[in-house]
Amino acid sequence: MRIGSNGSATDAAALRYRANAENPAASPLFAQIWLRTTKQGRTPDVILTGPAIKAAAQKGHIFIEPFDEANLNPNSYNYHLSDRLLVPSSAGMRWRKVRMPSEGFVLQPGTIYLGATLEQIGSSRFVTLLLGRSSIGRLGIFLNVTADLGHLGSCSHWTLELIAVQPVRIYPNMKVGQVSFWLTDETSSFHYAGRYHRDFQPVANRDHRIGGR
Amino acid sequence: MILTGPEIESAVQRGDIVIHPFRKRQLAPNSYDFRLGDRCCVYTGRTLDAGRPNRTRTFTLPEEGLLLRRDRVYLVNTQETMGSRVFVPIIRGRSSVGRLGIFIDITADLIDLGSINQWTLQLHAVQPVRVYPGMLIGQVTFWRTYGRRVQYDGKYRHHKSPVPSLSYLDELVHHE
Numbered sequence: 575m576r577i578g579s580n581g582s583a584t585d586a587a588a589l590r591y592r593a594n595a596e597n598p599a600a601s602p603l604f605a606q607i608w609l610r611t612t613k614q615g616r617t618p619d620v621i622l623t624g625p626a627i628k629a630a631a632q633k634g635h636i637f638i639e640p641f642d643e644a645n646l647n648p649n650s651y652n653y654h655l656s657d658r659l660l661v662p663s664s665a666g667m668r669w670r671k672v673r674m675p676s677e678g679f680v681l682q683p684g685t686i687y688l689g690a691t692l693e694q695i696g697s698s699r700f701v702t703l704l705l706g707r708s709s710i711g712r713l714g715i716f717l718n719v720t721a722d723l724g725h726l727g728s729c730s731h732w733t734l735e736l737i738a739v740q741p742v743r744i745y746p747n748m749k750v751g752q753v754s755f756w757l758t759d760e761t762s763s764f765h766y767a768g769r770y771h772r773d774f775q776p777v778a779n780r781d782h783r784i785g786g787r
Numbered sequence: 788m789i790l791t792g793p794e795i796e797s798a799v800q801r802g803d804i805v806i807h808p809f810r811k812r813q814l815a816p817n818s819y820d821f822r823l824g825d826r827c828c829v830y831t832g833r834t835l836d837a838g839r840p841n842r843t844r845t846f847t848l849p850e851e852g853l854l855l856r857r858d859r860v861y862l863v864n865t866q867e868t869m870g871s872r873v874f875v876p877i878i879r880g881r882s883s884v885g886r887l888g889i890f891i892d893i894t895a896d897l898i899d900l901g902s903i904n905q906w907t908l909q910l911h912a913v914q915p916v917r918v919y920p921g922m923l924i925g926q927v928t929f930w931r932t933y934g935r936r937v938q939y940d941g942k943y944r945h946h947k948s949p950v951p952s953l954s955y956l957d958e959l960v961h962h963e
Contacts, residue, residue, distance in 0.1 A: 620788055621875050623900070626934020642960075648900040648937050649875045654960050678838060683858060692960070703897075708943070711895030711909045712952035713835050714860035718894055739860050739893070739911050742835040747959040754897055757933055 587641075590634025591698075591729070622700060622755040624648050635699040636755060637729050650752035652707065653691045656731065657746030660688040678745040681715065681738035689734040692747065696729025698765055700755035704732055710750050714739030717751045726758070727765025790874060790929040792816050803873040804929060805903050818926040820881060824864035824905060825920035827853065828949040836955075843951045848920040855889070855912035863908050864948035866921060870903030872938055874929035878906065884924055888913030891925045901938025905948040 622630065624646040630636040638651060645652040660669040662685055669688070672679065681687055695702065702724035706717035716737040724732070734751070736744075744750075790798065792814040798804040806819060813820040828845045835841050848863065855861055870876065876898040880891040890911040898906065908925070910918070918924070942953050 621930045621932055623932045623934035623936050625937060626932075629934065647941075648902075648939050649932060650897060650899075678836075680834065705897050706894035707954075708892075708895040708907070708909075709952045709954035709957070710837070711893035712860070712862060712907065712950070713837055713841075713954065714893060714909070714911065715837075716894050722894070740830070740835055740858060741833060742837060744837050745959060748837060748954070749957045749960075751894070752897065 587631075587634065587637065587639060591637040591696075592634075620757050621649055622757070624650070627651055627755055630697070630700065630755065636697045637694065639694045641693075645749075647752060650705075650754045652749050653693045653695065653732075653751055653753060655734070655744065655746060655748050655750045656690045656692045658690055659736075662686065674744070674746040676746065678743040680741055680743045681736060682741055683738050685737075686719070687736040689736050690731045691734065691751075692731070694729060694731055695753055696724070696727070697755060698727045699760050701726060701758050702728075703754045703756065704751060705754070706751045707749060713742050715742060715744070715750075724753075725766030726760060726763050788931055789817055790931075792818070795819055795929055798871070798874065798929070804871045805869060806927075807868045809867075813923070815926060818928045820923045821869065821878075821925050821927055822866035823848075823908070823918060823920055823922050823924040824866045824948070826864050826949055828862040828907075828951055829859060830951065835952075837952070839955045841951060845949070848918075850920065852917040852919040854915055854917050855910060856915060857912055859911075860893070861910040862949035862951060863910055864905040865908060865925075866905070868903065868905050869927060870898065870901065871929060872901050872903075872936070873932075875900060875932055877928050877930065878908075878925050879928075880925050881923060887916050889916055889918070899939035899941065900932070900936055901940070902944070904943075907943075907949040 627636060628643060628646055631638055631641055657674045659672040659674060659679065661672050663670045704718055704722045704724060717734050719735045719737065795804060796814055799806050799809050825848045826845060827848050828843050831842045831844050878892060878896050880889060884891060891908050893909040893911060895909065942956055943950050
């Protein structure tokens with residue numbers, strides 16, 4: 575169990591998350607919501623509001639670390655850019671590790687850069703979708719290349735696929751994107767165990783193997 | 788779930804969704820087609836900076852259209868004023884526009900509840916292509932929410948679209 579770095583708040587959140595991840599059937603959230611809403615004669619709700627994201631994080635249904643209420647939006651949560659970048663080298667598909675200085679780093683068009691979220695993000699209850707913020711889109715920066723869908727149970731620093739339309743200077747720790755969370759029937763699914771998965775331990779980008787979705 | 792076309796129409800009539808002007812013929816089975824506005828904002832410098840204001844130039848899209856270059860971002864308003872305090876809007880391009888290699892947003896398709904405005908589209912062309920004011924450019928879908936609803940109160944609220952990036956107003960976070 576190595577979610578987070580240290581500190582009891584992180585460990586407690588990680589334990590709550592782990593307990594929920596291991597036994598989603600203990601309180602089948604989707605089934606309750608489905609029943610309640612269909613009884614009221616309407617179709618179920620799907621996207622979590624900001625207050626619902628906060629409640630889910632407190633209950634351990636969503637893992638965001640570090641979590642700061644200031645990053646809640648009406649229906650998403652803002653994530654930040656870590657200072658680690660992988661830059662393609664000119665000699666084929668080799669990646670060069672770059673640590674962005676506080677003065678920033680200029681992305682050039684015509685190439686892809688891999689970045690990572692500062693936060694570890696994941697959920698075994700809700701499907702996570704990753705997107706950029708409009709402030710970043712307005713600067714012509716793509717945050718992913720048509721790969722915005724997260725897997726249930728995956729929890730990591732997300733890899734960002736940065737593409738710039740015009741040269742643009744970016745900075746470590748800046749707010750770059752948002753994640754939204756979507757209801758699903760989690761009891762009828764299985765959890766992600768693909769090659770970017772390490773038993774809820776993210777592949778830290780500090781060893782420059784960028785984590786997964 | 789996702790609202791159907793008829794549900795979008797009744798939500799507009801109830802006032803739960805704002806689409807103005809609303810034209811029934813732009814209603815699709817599970818979305819609403821919106822049009823490109825006529826105000827365009829481009830950055831005058833070649834290299835942009837996320838940490839400070841970037842100079843821009845705003846002009847009216849001519850009737851004979853504007854040829855989009857591949858190496859620029861074009862910020863253009865939607866013709867319609869749209870938004871909802873009840874359902875979450877998500878925008879995307881129409882497939883006819885995607886087939887021309889035009890992006891209408893740059894990984895920023897999710898709209899906040901309560902953001903009721905002419906939205907700023909981020910146009911980007913894969914190859915040079917001409918666009919026209921008033922053309923059908925994108926679709927908006929509406930999604931039911933789970934949880935208590937709060938409304939958008941962000942930095943673009945009081946601006947007239949199209950608005951360049953205000954990312955320089957964000958503070959950087961410093962975690963240990």
